[in-house]
Amino acid sequence: xxxxxxxxxxxxxxxxxxxxxxxxxxxxxxxxxxxxxxxxxxxxxxxxxxxxxxxxxxxxxxxxxxxxxx
Numbered sequence: 001x002x003x004x005x006x007x008x009x010x011x012x013x014x015x016x017x018x019x020x021x022x023x024x025x026x027x028x029x030x031x032x033x034x035x036x037x038x039x040x041x042x043x044x045x046x047x048x049x050x051x052x053x054x055x056x057x058x059x060x061x062x063x064x065x066x067x068x069x070x
Contacts (some may be wrong), residue, residue: 002032004047005035013043013059016043
């Protein structure tokens with residue numbers, strides 16, 4: 001049994017998402033169990049469903065102007 005586990009840590013989630021993308025798409029690793037906490041839990045459901053590009057799009061398109069309005 002192989003598990004992909006992603007921890008929390010805010011912006012560290014973007015790095016973890018990139019590592020997961022590499023492991024799943026380039027190295028072709030298959031996982032039986034997906035676990036995540038905090039920001040990792042936001043990523044893990046998409047990874048389990050093979051929606052890796054959607055995660056990448058979200059993490060690379062959000063900026064302060066799209067979050068905050070003055």
